[in-house]
Amino acid sequence: MLECRLLSADKLILTGQARDVSAFAHVPSSRTNLDSPIRLLAYGRFAFQKGFDLLIDAMAMLQDLPIELDIAGDGELNQQLRAQSKNLPQIRFIGCQADIPTLLINYDAVVIPSRWEPFGLTCIESVAAKKLVFCSQVDGLIDQKRMFSDACIEPIDELTAVGIAETIRNYFDAEQRDICGSQALRPLSSLQESATGVRKGFTSKSPNESLELNLEWRQEWQRVMARWQAVLAQVTQ
CATH class of the missing domain: 1.10.287 (Helix Hairpins)
Known part of the structure; x- marks a missing residue:
């Protein structure tokens, strides 16, 4: 607008986006039932922009890990995404959810695989709830990672199914290594035995x-x- 001289600089004020997240501040960062598989959540509009198709393909590459994914929301790709995950029992579709703070209580981490995202309310809500967030490095999500430097945000640097799977796998590999107290990783198949320990990274x-x-x-x-x-x-x- 300034370059096109549509208005003078003193008439332009940048406010940015915001969300009242006070309801999220009281969400516990870890679940009480720590013996079950690690639970991931993705939520939002079922559209190409949100990248849920990439996440489903990534979950197909993580079947050796005790990880489950719930996807909340609805949209034009509903049937397509359900068909894509037909042979992946670790993925559930849970429909539209109105009470997001209560929903987040049930999960260990949130995945945001957006192809583009002007701001990303999902990210700011998850950060406010003290959840681990795996998110793509695009647009407003980059800004939020910079703004909330103390938050537990793991960037997905390569926005492909392989890149998403590797980001999630590498994170839990690192957690497993810390728990074992050595540089050598135990077999991934034994990760289930240490689910409680893995979640030390999510303590309140x-x-x-x-x-x-x-x-x-x-x-x-x-x-x-x-x-x-x-x-x-x-x-x-």
């Missing part, structure tokens, strides 16, 4: 840390709202 923050995180989100929300109020005040003058 202390009450003080959780309080600080909640306060940080509230302050960011207040800053965004203040910027919008300033914009509206100028427009209505």
